[in-house]
Amino acid sequence: MHSIPLHPELLRGALDVERTAHGVLPHRLPARARAQCADPQLAMVESQPSGVRLALRTRATVVELDTLATKRVYVGAPPRPDGVYDLLVDGRLAGSGRVEGGNTLTIDMTTGGVELRPGPVGTVRFAGLPGTVKDVEIWLPHNETTELVALRADAPVEPVPDRGRAVWLHHGSSISHGSDAASPTTTWPALAAALGGVELINLGLGGSALLDPFTARTLRDTPADLISVKLGINVVNADLMRLRAFGPAVHGFLDTVREGHPDTPLLVVSPILCPIHEDTPGPSAPDFSAMSEGRLRFRAVGDPAETASGKLTLNVIRAELDRIVRERAAEDRNLHYLDGRDLYGEADFGELPLPDDLHPDAAAHRRIGERFAARAFTAGGPFGDGAV
Known part of the structure; x- marks a missing residue:
């Protein structure tokens, strides 16, 4: 397996990428905007990567992504399912997966209290992909803050070139x-x-x-x-x-x-x-x-x-x-x-x-x-x- 550096050029839909102790964290608002508002709600939702995806061109048949998710738990509410990672191959849905572990953010809506409990890094793995050159997109969970820790594939990858779309x-x-x-x-x-x-x-x-x-x-x-x-x-x-x-x-x-x-x-x-x-x-x-x-x-x-x-x-x-x-x-x-x-x-x-x-x-x-x-x-x- 090849270890693939997590360059920002591999990401679509993010406006900023923050280097963290674990890897990189995609943001949907730039740092200057984030600095102008201390609202915890905004900080949470802008770091949830709705629409953000890794976009790779590769012959790889196996792709693995290590992430550290931050998952929400609301006191008294039903449990939330783990976030979904969608795999697209040449624009078509080819698989989905979830990542176990991760941090837990417990929110008490009656008191406004918030507790963050650290958790482990997890892995989502997609195998059995066609061995031809193809465009692979991994759409990150739209409702979980997701730090990207490591990316691996069994063949080299490059960013998907501009496809001329609006x-x-x-x-x-x-x-x-x-x-x-x-x-x-x-x-x-x-x-x-x-x-x-x-x-x-x-x-x-x-x-x-x-x-x-x-x-x-x-x-x-x-x-x-x-x-x-x-x-x-x-x-x-x-x-x-x-x-x-x-x-x-x-x-x-x-x-x-x-x-x-x-x-x-x-x-x-x-x-x-x-x-x-x-x-x-x-x-x-x-x-x-x-x-x-x-x-x-x-x-x-x-x-x-x-x-x-x-x-x-x-x-x-x-x-x-x-x-x-x-x-x-x-x-x-x-x-x-x-x-x-x-x-x-x-x-x-x-x-x-x-x-x-x-x-x-x-x-x-x-x-x-x-x-x-x-x-x-x-x-x-x-x-x-x-x-x-």
Whole structure:
């Protein structure tokens, strides 16, 4: 077996790579952005490598990857399965695996307490690959912080060369991050990217799509051919701002993105249907009565009457995003709007309800990804001329 140095050139979808005591840690926000926010939630989710994959060209029939994962345990909630590593060979799913061991991050949502327990490095092994020259991608778990410790193969490898595909840069909430998706290649952005034939950079940040200026600057400074931003649900979840602040914050966010991408197709997507927050403001909170039954659910704890004083609901946010995009599009012909309920709406909720009242399940991720691809990447869609 050949030991393969873990050069950043082998990684796709990461914006920064940190050298650690164990190996390398992919990040989805650059160091400058991370330094501007001390929020532990943001630090956790940006280091979870949703959309990040090793991309190798090789004749190898066996590939082994040693990793040190950080796995979450929520006190009182059902156990979470280990993260999934998906193997793609020439763009087709050829296997999946999991890595045992790793660090354990125990989170008590009733007290806010967090405990990190160190654990051992584990290995995922893929064997029986064809011995011809091929492109091999190992998609890292979308929901586990993953330090890459060592890479081995039974033949030399090189980075996959540029395939001439358009780069799609997407930012959103935990739904875009992939919460409750079955695997890293079946989050809705990964599914949509595969259908659209584009290279994905996924800046879906669970709980952290909050119109932060450092996120806008990251989008501004990241080379991309197509950009989408899915905004709104986390602002309600966190009860972060009122309508007076929300509109100007969206304008400022889009202004910053446009500084680096003045003519790039830019799609603003409003929240999918989420009944608990359609007309009830945030914040969201865990439903501890459900946790006592071994289920994790969320509830809205705001007062609908407070919308009159500027509190935000999803319906208020959709109307504001629609208005902002329509007004800006008069001078920005490459700016577009998509109502998130076109991706997942009332009929979908009746068929595929949100298991925790906040996040779609694996089947709903597939539906959202297919619908996004059909609306965005086909002829006449906002990205129809940009995907190659």
